[in-house]
Amino acid sequence: MMVQHRYFGVLTGEVGSGKSTLVRHLVQTLDPMRYQVIYLSQAGMKPRDFYGEMLRHLGEEPLFSLTKAKRLFEEVLRTRVERRDKSLVVIIDEAQDITPAMLLELRFALNQQMDSVSLFTLILVGQSELRRTLRKNKFEAVAQRIQLRFHLTGLTEEESADYIRHQMKTAAMTSPLFSDSALQLIYSATQGIHRLINHICTYALYDAQQRGSDVVEDKDIGRILADMERQRGTAG
Numbered sequence: 001m002m003v004q005h006r007y008f009g010v011l012t013g014e015v016g017s018g019k020s021t022l023v024r025h026l027v028q029t030l031d032p033m034r035y036q037v038i039y040l041s042q043a044g045m046k047p048r049d050f051y052g053e054m055l056r057h058l059g060e061e062p063l064f065s066l067t068k069a070k071r072l073f074e075e076v077l078r079t080r081v082e083r084r085d086k087s088l089v090v091i092i093d094e095a096q097d098i099t100p101a102m103l104l105e106l107r108f109a110l111n112q113q114m115d116s117v118s119l120f121t122l123i124l125v126g127q128s129e130l131r132r133t134l135r136k137n138k139f140e141a142v143a144q145r146i147q148l149r150f151h152l153t154g155l156t157e158e159e160s161a162d163y164i165r166h167q168m169k170t171a172a173m174t175s176p177l178f179s180d181s182a183l184q185l186i187y188s189a190t191q192g193i194h195r196l197i198n199h200i201c202t203y204a205l206y207d208a209q210q211r212g213s214d215v216v217e218d219k220d221i222g223r224i225l226a227d228m229e230r231q232r233g234t235a236g
Contacts, residue, residue, distance in 0.1 A: 002121065002123075002147075002148050003026075003030065003035065003087070003089055003121050005117065006087065006117055006118040006119070006120060006121045007118075007121060007147040007148055008106075008110055008118065008121075008122045008123075008145050008146055008147050008148075009121075009122070009123045009124070009146065009147065009148035009149070009150070010095075010123070010124045010125075010126075010130065010131075010134065010146050010148070010149050010150070011023070011123060011124070011125045011126075011150050011151075011152070012125075012126055012127065012128055012130050012131045012149075012150075012151045012152070013127070013128065013151060013152030013153070014127060014128055014152075014153075014154075014193065015127060015193075015195070016193045016194055016195025016196055017152040017153065017154065017193055017194060017195075018152055018194040018195075019125050019152055020093075020125075021194070022152070023091060023093070023123070023125055026123075027089075027091075030089065033086075034086060034087060035086055035087050035088075035089050036085075036086040036087070036088055036089070037089045037090075037091065038053075038054065038057045038088065038089070038090045038091070039091045039093065040053055040090065040091065040092045040093070041092070041093040041094050042098075043094065043097040043098075044097060044098070044099055045092070045097070045098040045099060045102050046099050046101060046102055047066060047070075047101055047102055047105040048066050048069070049102075050102055050105065050109075051063075051066065051069040051070055051073050052069065054073055054090070055069060055072060055073060055076070058073075058076050058080075060072060060076060070108075070109075073109075074112045074119070077112060077119035077120060078112075078119065080119075081119055087120070087121070088119070088120035088121065089120070089121040089123070090120055090121065090122050090123070091123045091125060092122070092123070092124050092125065093125045093126075094125070094126060094127075095124040095125055095126035095130050096126035096127045096129040096130040096133065097126075100138070100139075103133070103134075103139055103142055104138075104139065104141075104142060106122065106124075106142055106145075107141050107142045107145060109122075110122060110145055128151070131151060134146070153192070154190070154191045154192025154193045155187075155192030155193075155194070155197075156192060157183075157184065157187040157192070159192065160183070160186065160187045160190070160192045160197060161178075161180075161183040161187070163194070163197065164178060164183060164186070164197065164201055167198075167201070173205075175214045175215075176205065176208040176209070176213055176214050176215055176216050177214065177215050177216070178201075178204070178215075178216045179215055179216065179217050179218065181217065181218035182204075182216045182217055182218045182220065182221045184218070185218045185221045185222065185225075186200055186201070186221055189221070189225055199228075200221065200224060200225070200228075203224050203227075203228070204216045204220060204221060204224055207220060207224060208220065
């Protein structure tokens with residue numbers, strides 16, 4: 001629905017919470033004959049960078065003049081809609097790092113409409129900091145334009161265990177098995193963050209394979225966590 005109606009959406013979550021996985025899944029579900037996805041990820045992105053990249057992706061020569069670039073961008077989008085070309089889906093990743101000027105510019109970029117519908121879908125993807133930024137009075141006008149918001153949190157303890165079992169099943173692995181106490185310790189160490197779960201489980205499975213063990217116990221996870229902590233200390 002979001003893409004069909006060209007909504008403005010915001011997806012936030014902590015590092016490793018699964019934002020990239022969710023975005024990849026969304027893109028994979030879109031019919032490439034109907035949608036063109038433009039993915040942007042640039043720390044410190046400014047309005048000039050945004051319009052330049054957009055025009056480049058749309059087959060136009062970027063213009064030095066910001067005013068002219070904005071005008072050309074609008075013309076290209078209107079022409080695409082009138083010709084019923086592929087619907088445009090713009091994803092800005094690491095959006096917590098774009099400049100305040102760029103965040104404010106989004107309001108004006110989205111003001112271009114046809115039949116009261118935006119000319120393109122925009123999805124901002126960022127860490128929780130982006131959520132806090134959008135709550136500031138300075139960005140109230142931008143926040144009011146957001147039609148869909150989704151914040152990813154860590155999995156619950158039960159969901160974490162189910163996730164690990166599902167990943168094992170998907171990989172057609174029947175052993176080693178994670179004991180209930182090991183699953184509890186993994187959750188305690190990761191608070192349900194996907195990336196951390198994946199990292200610890202990969203380490204644990206390799207360790208169990210090296211030891212020839214069919215079960216990963218809590219003591220094994222404890223040892224692995226201690227090893228990882230030592231490695232972080234060495235790296236620091």
